[in-house]
Amino acid sequence: MTSxxxxxxxxxxxxxxxxxxxxxxxxxxxxEAQLAAxxxxxxxRNSELAAQVIVQDESIDRIExxxxxxxxELLALRQPMADDLRQxxxxxxxxxxxxxxGDYAANVAKRATVLNQLPQVEPARSVPRMGRLVEQMIHxxxxxxxxxDADAALAVWHRDEGVDSLYDSVFRELLTYMMExxxxxxxxxxxxxxxxxxxxxxxxxxxxxxxxxxxxxxVPLTEARPKADTTSFTVVNPxxx
Amino acid sequence: xxxAEKIAPGASxxxxxxxxxxxxxxxxxxxxxxxxxxxxxxxxxxxTIERGLVxxxxxxxxxxxxxxxxxxxxMNDLIENLTIAGSIVFEGADIYQSxxxxxxxxxxxxxxxxxxxxxxxxxxxxxxxxxxxxGVRDRRRLEETVEQALRRAALWDxxxxxxxxxxxxxxxxxxxxxxxARAIAGDPEVLLMDEPCSALDPIATAKIEELIDxxxxxxxIVIVTHNMQQAARVSQNTGFMYLGRLIEYGExxxxxxxxxxxxxxxxxxGRFG
Numbered sequence: 001m002t003s004x005x006x007x008x009x010x011x012x013x014x015x016x017x018x019x020x021x022x023x024x025x026x027x028x029x030x031x032e033a034q035l036a037a038x039x040x041x042x043x044x045r046n047s048e049l050a051a052q053v054i055v056q057d058e059s060i061d062r063i064e065x066x067x068x069x070x071x072x073e074l075l076a077l078r079q080p081m082a083d084d085l086r087q088x089x090x091x092x093x094x095x096x097x098x099x100x101x102g103d104y105a106a107n108v109a110k111r112a113t114v115l116n117q118l119p120q121v122e123p124a125r126s127v128p129r130m131g132r133l134v135e136q137m138i139h140x141x142x143x144x145x146x147x148x149d150a151d152a153a154l155a156v157w158h159r160d161e162g163v164d165s166l167y168d169s170v171f172r173e174l175l176t177y178m179m180e181x182x183x184x185x186x187x188x189x190x191x192x193x194x195x196x197x198x199x200x201x202x203x204x205x206x207x208x209x210x211x212x213x214x215x216x217x218x219v220p221l222t223e224a225r226p227k228a229d230t231t232s233f234t235v236v237n238p239x240x241x
Numbered sequence: 242x243x244x245a246e247k248i249a250p251g252a253s254x255x256x257x258x259x260x261x262x263x264x265x266x267x268x269x270x271x272x273x274x275x276x277x278x279x280x281x282x283x284x285x286x287x288x289t290i291e292r293g294l295v296x297x298x299x300x301x302x303x304x305x306x307x308x309x310x311x312x313x314x315x316m317n318d319l320i321e322n323l324t325i326a327g328s329i330v331f332e333g334a335d336i337y338q339s340x341x342x343x344x345x346x347x348x349x350x351x352x353x354x355x356x357x358x359x360x361x362x363x364x365x366x367x368x369x370x371x372x373x374x375x376g377v378r379d380r381r382r383l384e385e386t387v388e389q390a391l392r393r394a395a396l397w398d399x400x401x402x403x404x405x406x407x408x409x410x411x412x413x414x415x416x417x418x419x420x421x422a423r424a425i426a427g428d429p430e431v432l433l434m435d436e437p438c439s440a441l442d443p444i445a446t447a448k449i450e451e452l453i454d455x456x457x458x459x460x461x462i463v464i465v466t467h468n469m470q471q472a473a474r475v476s477q478n479t480g481f482m483y484l485g486r487l488i489e490y491g492e493x494x495x496x497x498x499x500x501x502x503x504x505x506x507x508x509x510x511g512r513f514g
Contacts, residue, residue, distance in 0.1 A: 006507055079470060081469070081473075081511070082498055082500060083506070083510065217499075
């Protein structure tokens with residue numbers, strides 16, 4: 001099935017599906033911007049920006065509600081089939097994920113506000129780097145969604161391994177700092193949660209990639225994703241004194 | 242009706258991914274072509290109808306699905322200037338061979354039409370008709386068969402106290418189930434249904450669909466329908482026809498979720514015409 005997609009006989013059906021698409025693009029753009037701003041607030045110790053991110057989160061939630069409403073209406077009134085049905089289902093699922101991404105971004109901003117009141121610790125620089133990588137992944141996965149490009153989605157899906165490795169090293173780095181000087185513990189704990197939030201966003205991005213793959217191909221992605229996050233099993237021993 | 246010179250079967254273009262029943266095929270259609278006068282209505286249709294399963298035929302008006310289902314029990318024979326080529330094998334014999342017994346064939350393939358067509362006689366006599374034609378006079382046997390057929394058609398409880406009433410007094414949905422009861426009273430192997438629900442309300446439609454589900458396994462059912470959701474609900478295999486050709490024939494679930502041919506996709510998602 002390679003020929004150009006054709007519109008539905010009922011034109012308003014196309015318009016409704018397009019509207020759903022536009023909501024997802026809009027939400028995705030917002031979620032991406034929220035994460036970028038939260039990382040900026042962290043890297044540049046800008047509490048004003050952080051406060052903005054926290055307030056802005058509501059706008060993502062509002063679009064999610066619109067997606068829910070539009071999807072339910074489409075299901076009830078149009079009885080979509082095949083890829084149309086997959087598009088409605090994908091919109092519902094992706095909207096839910098993007099809403100979570102927004103929540104995580106807001107949480108990063110909240111913790112940045114706290115960190116900005118504490119003396120700066122060294123890992124505060126490697127965490128934003130990890131954040132930029134995830135931000136790039138969101139950007140690319142949304143691009144893959146707009147272009148209905150299963151291969152591009154798959155490429156993003158594979159990149160999460162890099163995020164996991166980075167998280168692994170940030171985790172070790174933070175533990176080491178905490179052991180060196182207990183006064184670092186507050187800042188490092190917040191950074192650890194921030195890193196975890198970013199790592200979760202990376203995981204969610206792979207979920208979006210899987211949804212795009214199913215949307216385009218009509219079959220689920222069955223390959224097992226390579227995982228490099230080993231922190232659940234990590235033990236770091238304090239240096240012998 | 243004329244049988245055309247055997248034409249060489251062209252490369253059949255049908256994309257084929259049917260669900261095979263565990264009882265084999267009941268009908269085997271091979272390179273079947275049909276002309277009404279000079280205009281060709283069916284082009285090189287090849288398909289098997291799996292025994293005990295429900296097969297749905299879908300496609301836009303004029304695509305040949307009714308012509309095809311009517312070819313299965315030679316209902317098209319009455320049309321003048323009809324020419325066919327290819328074969329339809331039912332139980333090991335080509336039904337279009339000259340020595341085929343058309344009456345016997347139609348007894349083994351019950352047919353239900355778009356509009357309910359009960360005979361202007363009592364409910365009992367309608368259902369008992371196929372047996373009467375066969376010369377059955379035994380009252381007990383008639384009563385047993387009629388009751389069983391009405392029960393199978395999920396109509397018994399509604400008509401058991403009015404078996405002697407005229408069938409034309411029943412509601413549309415009841416009349417259609419009566420026609421199904423009549424079709425199965427003769428114990429056919431195949432049940433052909435040409436748009437059986439298009440004149441019925443949603444409740445009667447749901448009852449017929451439930452009935453199709455009940456009858457599956459016991460009979461092989463072929464249903465022509467314009468209602469794609471209905472095809473999706475009741476059948477195991479679906480054939481999509483367009484301009485006299487069988488474009489794609491496959492497992493219903495795949496036909497409505499991941500069709501393999503662009504035309505099927507456009508039709509089931511509402512992008513046709």
